[in-house]
Amino acid sequence: MLKMKPVTRQKVNIVIDILMFVVMAALAVIGFLIRYTLISGEARWEKFGSNIEMTLFGLDRHQWGFIHLVLGVMLAVLLVLHIVFHWKQIICLFRRLTPLRPQRYALVSAITVVSLLILISPFFLKVELGESIRGQGERGGRNVSRTSGAYLPSESEDRTPLSSEVLNELPQTQAIHQNQNRRHGEARMLEIKGYHTIGTLAKNYNVSAAKLKNTLNIPSDVSSNERLGRIRRIYGFSMREVEECILALQHSTGDQTQHNNSQ
Template identity: 25%
Template sequence: MKKTDWQYLVDTLLFLCIVGIAFIGFLMGLFIPKGPTAPESAKYFLGLHRHQWGNIHFYLSITFTVLIIIHLILSWKWIKAKARQIFKGRWATALILTAIASFLVLFLFWSLYPKVPGAYEDYGIRAGERARRQQLSKEGYPIREEKYKETHGEEHEETLTRGRLAEDTSGILITGRMTLYDLEDKTGIPARKIADKLGVPSNAPLNETLGRLRKRYFFTMQEVKDVVTSLMKK
């Protein structure tokens, strides 16, 4: 293949990569919800979770970077000649400043982006939540104690739930990380039937974890155990 053929191929692949990167960027920024309050079922698009789209975005970015380097190598003679034509004897300085400017763009976005320590406080859970809180505490930022107690209280409740259920006649281990579909698999009781007993509305996603559902619809893990036990006796 001629050099121009390679340039055409690389430029075509660059175009495909940037289209994919832009598409996923708009998809994640405008359409797929994020954060702990959004239902997990809403974080899927075309069968892929938000994090999976993020992985594809990352791989495309790596590919794009490699192709950019190849593109610069293939076009280096033209770039150098054009820089000499425009900037004369200072062409080397101009190219160096252009390279530096690419990093300055990143710094510009970083400096302009608002830095609010508590903005993502609700994103962490368990170990991640504790690590985030410790970091903020080291930096001197105030920590909302009620959130900390709520998180640790949930862990404590889950631990107690495991202990109680180990002795329960149903013999089913129920934790906040399980979904109603998990209960259906373990007990044979339809997930919708359990949801109705717990007061979960018909439009609620049954593939949400019990930990999130109980916060949203105000039931306890003990009530889940009682409902499952009563339905298994029928």
């Protein structure tokens, strides 16, 4: 019968070191995957014109992020085991580096305090909340009614609409910036993609193609049949800004229609 070779301390150290290398490599690969392949919602709006679903092996960006977290915990456990199995070597080197006992105690105390602060910091750090990020999916958009083509404010917003006189006096770009902060908390409803054209959007949402180009600072001689994806790369606007412009034009048109009917 073949006798099993005893598991030595050296073999355990080698296994731990191999596992640490594999886990660190996996952490790096998943980090690059989350950053450059499974891009964020804002980057999807900019690249594809909508927050399309992106998965790899059936897992989305957040699920891969959870795997990244689990691997990080595994690496921490392996690191602790690595220190335990090399404790005598660490103590020997540490005593050589700090021959004086007071210095040794001070350094150990400092390392312990810093390590504890790092470990507990995620539970006490306060996150700073700012404005909604443009293009970050369904919750980062607006609540828009498609029945009348006009913008309907939510309950948390100021329900007083801008009058047609004010909109007529201000350039369309100023009207958009004036209402932009009010609309960040509403859900995105308009379907705008890179393969759409100015003419298509003007027809679909009953707005003027010329006014839409003017609001987006697109020269009037640019064809209305040019795709948004190509125009966006040239003139530097986002799909979210196109939606803002369409909503502002719809709002202005609705106010003008009501004004004419009242006369």
